[in-house]
Amino acid sequence: MSRPRRLLLGAVLAIAAAALWWRKNPSACPYGQRFWVQAPHPFITRARLREILEPVPGEHVLEVGPGTGYYTLDVAEWIGPDGAMHILDVQQEMLDHTMGRASERGLALSPLLADATQMPHEGASFDAAYLTTVLGEIPDQEAAIRELARVLRPGGRLIVGELLGDPHYVSFGALSEKASAAGLVFELRLGGFLGYFARFRKPGDATGEG
Numbered sequence: 526m527s528r529p530r531r532l533l534l535g536a537v538l539a540i541a542a543a544a545l546w547w548r549k550n551p552s553a554c555p556y557g558q559r560f561w562v563q564a565p566h567p568f569i570t571r572a573r574l575r576e577i578l579e580p581v582p583g584e585h586v587l588e589v590g591p592g593t594g595y596y597t598l599d600v601a602e603w604i605g606p607d608g609a610m611h612i613l614d615v616q617q618e619m620l621d622h623t624m625g626r627a628s629e630r631g632l633a634l635s636p637l638l639a640d641a642t643q644m645p646h647e648g649a650s651f652d653a654a655y656l657t658t659v660l661g662e663i664p665d666q667e668a669a670i671r672e673l674a675r676v677l678r679p680g681g682r683l684i685v686g687e688l689l690g691d692p693h694y695v696s697f698g699a700l701s702e703k704a705s706a707a708g709l710v711f712e713l714r715l716g717g718f719l720g721y722f723a724r725f726r727k728p729g730d731a732t733g734e735g
């Protein structure tokens with residue numbers, strides 16, 4: 526084999542090994558690598574999030590893992606000044622970055638440094654919650670989805686976005702199993718294998734009736 530081919534093969538194998546290692550060792554994308562989350566998000570666009578989230582002015586919404594706020598500011602605008610936009614992240618730098626951007630746009634957010642698997646919120650606190658390219662970074666995904674289900678009000682919705690190419694990509698099949706185990710009901714999916722949003726609903730209605 527020629528030298529350039531050996532080099533190319535070596536590079537491909539190194540990238541594949543790194544991707545495999547990342548998959549087997551889930552961890553939060555470090556703030557120092559935020560350029561990944563600031564790049565455009567094909568397939569899981571803000572417009573698509575709006576379509577599947579169906580935000581209503583005045584709602585209480587939780588975003589887990591906002592990163593640098595790619596979706597946050599728009600969602601805060603969609604729910605308007607009567608709504609309440611909460612963000613939760615394990616990295617203070619991500620929260621600070623998003624808060625800085627929000628204040629530039631005159632938007633109020635409630636930030637919280639916490640882990641998605643142990644949220645301090647009371648049960649039934651939110652009308653909706655969403656997370657995009659976050660779930661695969663969490664070592665105990667089942668616990669995170671259980672927590673999300675707990676903090677949603679009856680009838681509330683959970684939106685999960687995933688993008689192929691993210692080393693922590695969670696397939697729709699794996700997500701559906703976990704959501705179902707947490708008592709959530711699948712409702713809608715936008716997008717395919719390359720990148721999708723999925724919506725699940727917590728059974729019951731706002732009055733708590735099952």
Ligand SMILES: C[S@@+](CC[C@H](N)C(=O)[O-])C[C@H]1O[C@@H](n2cnc3c(N)ncnc32)[C@H](O)[C@@H]1O
Nearest residue numbers: 553554562590591592595614615640641657659
């Ligand atoms: C790849 S970034 C995605 C950022 C943003 N959702 C986006 O799509 O642009 C993942 C984010 O999830 C956060 N995160 C990772 N594990 C978490 C956990 N266990 N609880 C809360 N946030 C977490 C990271 O700190 C980071 O802000």
